[in-house]
Amino acid sequence: MNSVFSRRSFISGAASMAAFGPFFQQEISSRRNAPIGGSRGPQENSLKEMASRHGILYGAAATKTHLSSDKDFAASFVEQCALLVPEVELKWDVLRPEPDSFNFQPADWLHNFAEKNQMKFRGHPLVWFQSLPKWFDSFATPQNTRKLMLNHISTVVGHYAGKTHSWDVVNEALDPNEKRPDGLRSKPWVDLIGPDYIDDAFHAAAQADPKALLVWNENHLETREDWAQAKRDRLIQNLKLRLGRGVPIQAIGLQSHLPGTSPTFNNPQFVSFLKTITDLGLKVIVSEMDIIDSDLPADVGNRDQIVANVYLNYLSTVLPLCRVPAVLTWGISNRYSWISAYKPRKDNSQARPLPLDANLQPSPALAAITRAFEEADGH
Numbered sequence: 001m002n003s004v005f006s007r008r009s010f011i012s013g014a015a016s017m018a019a020f021g022p023f024f025q026q027e028i029s030s031r032r033n034a035p036i037g038g039s040r041g042p043q044e045n046s047l048k049e050m051a052s053r054h055g056i057l058y059g060a061a062a063t064k065t066h067l068s069s070d071k072d073f074a075a076s077f078v079e080q081c082a083l084l085v086p087e088v089e090l091k092w093d094v095l096r097p098e099p100d101s102f103n104f105q106p107a108d109w110l111h112n113f114a115e116k117n118q119m120k121f122r123g124h125p126l127v128w129f130q131s132l133p134k135w136f137d138s139f140a141t142p143q144n145t146r147k148l149m150l151n152h153i154s155t156v157v158g159h160y161a162g163k164t165h166s167w168d169v170v171n172e173a174l175d176p177n178e179k180r181p182d183g184l185r186s187k188p189w190v191d192l193i194g195p196d197y198i199d200d201a202f203h204a205a206a207q208a209d210p211k212a213l214l215v216w217n218e219n220h221l222e223t224r225e226d227w228a229q230a231k232r233d234r235l236i237q238n239l240k241l242r243l244g245r246g247v248p249i250q251a252i253g254l255q256s257h258l259p260g261t262s263p264t265f266n267n268p269q270f271v272s273f274l275k276t277i278t279d280l281g282l283k284v285i286v287s288e289m290d291i292i293d294s295d296l297p298a299d300v301g302n303r304d305q306i307v308a309n310v311y312l313n314y315l316s317t318v319l320p321l322c323r324v325p326a327v328l329t330w331g332i333s334n335r336y337s338w339i340s341a342y343k344p345r346k347d348n349s350q351a352r353p354l355p356l357d358a359n360l361q362p363s364p365a366l367a368a369i370t371r372a373f374e375e376a377d378g379h
């Protein structure tokens, strides 16, 4: 395997899009020309196939709405993905219509879709501060919330026990802007249960499904700003404390919603963080990867090349340094990406963050992700 530094110096040295233009253009045209299910077999050049050759599961987020109503999209999803994560169906506002009820129907539909199409299933999220149901604020008290959370985890994880690749047990639990010494976000879980809700959540999930990989999923860990470094530092501080007392945290989820304007990721701060995660014995799931292209040029050819280069640079930094069982993008096609709503462009054009364009054709990003898989050793 080339040394990470020599490959990364190639990438950082070839930061101009021109250096990647011919590569990605040629790669895309060959993929576009290759008929789906053509001479090289239906799946041979798919993301899931390229990833599996290096010991990595590739997958993506999707909704029941899109997979059940758009046949072409569903077919592309199945062709490219070995792993499915529900984009919204396992969130409390869908799953918990009332304090004493569960609506598993939407998530069950997705679980069945995954099983029917030989995909693995990952759960997201068990404990998050967002997407909480309307009844939560008036119902949850310091006296009842620990039981409410533990019952949620044991019921939901138990419902899919033995049939789930991994769970995002806590999601976005850190918020250094709050200035707590432990960097934890106060509302609502710390305020209602205390900072060790995290320990309780992981122990409950481990008890409900000993087979599932248990993940602490976080956003904004990837970039160079001081606040991102503060978040990395607080995460490591929490991990050392909690692992030290036997909390079954087994992996870190790097959400990886990456700014398209990101400078190279192979910088000492991020590399040191990744090495520490590995040294703590933790795996890494790239859990929600996409590229925020709101500040990129309007010209779609140029924009696509920049997006592709960010994918290549990022994965070429993470994959060699970490044990990565799975890489997921947050969606598979620009036809349905949350980025257009989350970070709309001033020109109101559709976001172009994902491996398939809005017509379900390979984008330069797909070639870039594939290349990163090819250059990484399987873990």
Ligand code: XIL
Binding pocket: 087, 088, 171, 219, 255, 288, 338
């Ligand atoms: C987003 C979904 O993509 C949107 O459709 C929904 O309206 C809000 O949540 N980090 C996460 C994901 O962990 O659950 C979020 O998903 C995106 C940011």
